[in-house]
């Protein structure tokens with residue numbers, strides 16, 4: 001009931017097929033988590049709240065209809081997989097530097113029968129320079145990957161001009177925002193707009209940080225793998 005309650009609170013449509021896809025995803029996650037490190041959240045209700053409903057918060061701030069999205073550092077598929085399940089007409093790319101996690105996601109995609117969803121094993125720093133991916137997405141999203149200054153360099157290059165980078169952040173964000181100001185500016189992002197949203201069926205409050213890309217990102221960025229985190233802009 002927690003999942004359905006939460007979906008109702010978020011005004012998100014669901015049906016038997018979508019709920020079955022979530023169950024298949026959960027079962028596979030729990031099974032594979034025994035042999036590889038995918039998540040610390042294994043309780044079913046916690047999975048619904050802290051992974052599924054939390055991931056779906058993006059739909060509360062942007063109309064997802066027909067959007068082309070990239071999830072940077074997707075890990076076990078958050079927020080990308082729940083978004084794809086409940087908003088099937090989005091096109092989504094899941095990128096992660098750990099191949100084991102990408103193999104797991106390929107299994108999830110096969111098991112759930114999701115379409116228009118792609119996985120990439122690689123680093124954001126490399127793919128952000130690749131002309132096939134650079135400045136070609138409507139939205140880049142990321143949850144629990146890095147500080148906002150580092151994340152901006154990893155995520156903003158993927159976004160088309162006038163489109164959005166959205167970071168899922170915790171309630172403590174003020175210092176991070178100040179530290180990231182310079183990076184966001186260099187990478188052609190707008191001043192961040194913060195949308196505070198409560199995760200349904202919990203006391204958790206998320207800060208969704210929304211940055212619009214004003215002009216093209218300078219060719220110099222992203223820098224080589226590892227440099228954004230070693231020497232944040």
Ligand code: SAM
Pocket residue numbers: 072073074075076077078079095096097098101122123124125142143144145154
């Ligand atoms: N987004 C997921 C979530 O919220 O549960 C996973 C978060 S996990 C803590 C961070 C993930 O980011 C890891 O799977 C890691 O391999 C990936 N990652 C970190 N730096 C990366 C980079 N530069 N390029 C691609 N993936 C990266």
